[in-house]
Amino acid sequence: MFTFFFYLFAAVAVFSAFYVAKARSPVNSALWLVTNFICLAVFYVMLEAPFMAAIQVMVYAGAIMVLIIFVIMLLNLGTAVKKRYTHALFWGGGLSLLMLFITNYFVRHGAPTGQIGTITSQTISSYGHTELIGRAMFTDFLLPFEIASILLLVAIIGAVILSKREV
Amino acid sequence: MTPEVLSLSNAPALWTAAMLVKIVVAFSVLMGIVAYATWVERKVIGRMQTRLGPTMTGPMGLLQPIADGLKLFFKEDIIPSEASKFAFVLAPMMILAPALISMAVIPFSGDFLFTFDGITYAVPMQITDLNIGILFILAMAGLGVYGIVLAGLASNSKYSLIGGIRASAQMISYELAAGLSIIAIFMLSETLSLSGIVAAQQQVLWGIAALPSWMHNWYIFSQPLAFGLFVVGSMAEINRTPFDLPEAETELVSGFCTEYSSMKYALFFMAEYANMVTISAIATTLFLGGWDGPFPGWINFLLKVFAFMFFFIWIRATFPRLRYDQLMQLGWKIMLPLALGNIVVTAIAVLLWH
Numbered sequence: 382m383f384t385f386f387f388y389l390f391a392a393v394a395v396f397s398a399f400y401v402a403k404a405r406s407p408v409n410s411a412l413w414l415v416t417n418f419i420c421l422a423v424f425y426v427m428l429e430a431p432f433m434a435a436i437q438v439m440v441y442a443g444a445i446m447v448l449i450i451f452v453i454m455l456l457n458l459g460t461a462v463k464k465r466y467t468h469a470l471f472w473g474g475g476l477s478l479l480m481l482f483i484t485n486y487f488v489r490h491g492a493p494t495g496q497i498g499t500i501t502s503q504t505i506s507s508y509g510h511t512e513l514i515g516r517a518m519f520t521d522f523l524l525p526f527e528i529a530s531i532l533l534l535v536a537i538i539g540a541v542i543l544s545k546r547e548v
Numbered sequence: 549m550t551p552e553v554l555s556l557s558n559a560p561a562l563w564t565a566a567m568l569v570k571i572v573v574a575f576s577v578l579m580g581i582v583a584y585a586t587w588v589e590r591k592v593i594g595r596m597q598t599r600l601g602p603t604m605t606g607p608m609g610l611l612q613p614i615a616d617g618l619k620l621f622f623k624e625d626i627i628p629s630e631a632s633k634f635a636f637v638l639a640p641m642m643i644l645a646p647a648l649i650s651m652a653v654i655p656f657s658g659d660f661l662f663t664f665d666g667i668t669y670a671v672p673m674q675i676t677d678l679n680i681g682i683l684f685i686l687a688m689a690g691l692g693v694y695g696i697v698l699a700g701l702a703s704n705s706k707y708s709l710i711g712g713i714r715a716s717a718q719m720i721s722y723e724l725a726a727g728l729s730i731i732a733i734f735m736l737s738e739t740l741s742l743s744g745i746v747a748a749q750q751q752v753l754w755g756i757a758a759l760p761s762w763m764h765n766w767y768i769f770s771q772p773l774a775f776g777l778f779v780v781g782s783m784a785e786i787n788r789t790p791f792d793l794p795e796a797e798t799e800l801v802s803g804f805c806t807e808y809s810s811m812k813y814a815l816f817f818m819a820e821y822a823n824m825v826t827i828s829a830i831a832t833t834l835f836l837g838g839w840d841g842p843f844p845g846w847i848n849f850l851l852k853v854f855a856f857m858f859f860f861i862w863i864r865a866t867f868p869r870l871r872y873d874q875l876m877q878l879g880w881k882i883m884l885p886l887a888l889g890n891i892v893v894t895a896i897a898v899l900l901w902h
Binding site for chain 1: 632634635638678679680683684686687688689690691693694697698700701702709712713716717720723740
């Protein structure tokens, strides 16, 4: 059952990722990307990370892609835009294939050490995934978290300044 | 003997049967409420404007929803020749589905006990108790935007496009305020599961033991600001009237659903009311103690949901529509700072009292 669902969603994910690049109108590309994000959310659930799944749908599918579609809508991008940018298709495709092989090579080459970390299915079910992530983020990884927040703040201020006519 | 919680591992056949019954009952009750909400809305608004509302079909016009449904069902289903067909057909489904899915995590009542083969089982009256319940609802609310955006974009018509742009801008802005107001709730409840939140609301009010025991700790009493923000924010998110700019018929014909006809149009209509029921159910669960109250669980729950729906209809009969810049100003300059401030104040309060 589990394997069946994994392969089902994996197939859908690969198929939709392919059509993100293939679809002719930008809106359809965006829709395929949303499908892909939802498949990823399903994988997070299968990996016992329900919080990540919810955030994946909320942030990527619910916020970022809506903004992208919003921009497509405002600029009324037709199929013409896609035709103009096809010159790098061959090299881009070649490069991504190469990267796929390299990743696959490294994944298959490493030997598992057999060591088990502190977080297992047991701890996830007893503590709850959200609590574990919250604890890790605000104790062990506080500095990277704050740096990421400052980066986002800089981006927000930049957007405000760029969109203002006079500062 | 303490009852055993029915699960897939201890009684697979019973669990499957209970699950199917729960899903079918929840879905059909929701659809029934959706159908009759249209009747109640026309009747109530009629009375508020000293009209009678529907009277001709059946006693007191009670068959009106069925007549409407039949009429829409037999209308010609037109797809504009310039529309992008796939997205045009997909849009009404994309808008209805999230509203229905959100109902899956809402607890309708306390555990239902029954004995089978000498073992007492407890069936939680909730389709599924996710431990990320609220986040699931927020995620589904986020997906609701796609239906409107797609409808606006796929119709290939000016009015639909403007309606779609307005709707998506509005929904993105108010989703933030509504979502942030919920954060204050789970700072108090310390759980994201909706049944956990309902359980947390059954303690004594404000944790003061001197108060009588029937006064339960409903979060509307400790988080009145969050409650207001959530109700206003979610009303804007589901495009109910003061915030129904996306379908402002005086300027945009019918907004994003201008080009739709027949059952596709009916789906938009159903989605609006299904969203209303869902928002009422969520507000009930988060702020009014869910199924907690003097009557059997599900009656309390339905009463609170109906009270909310009456309130939404009442608002529609009372307030004129906001202007677009007023709407954006309210969302970003008033509600968002208030929601953030509420989180900070709640955090300080939690820190001081614990």
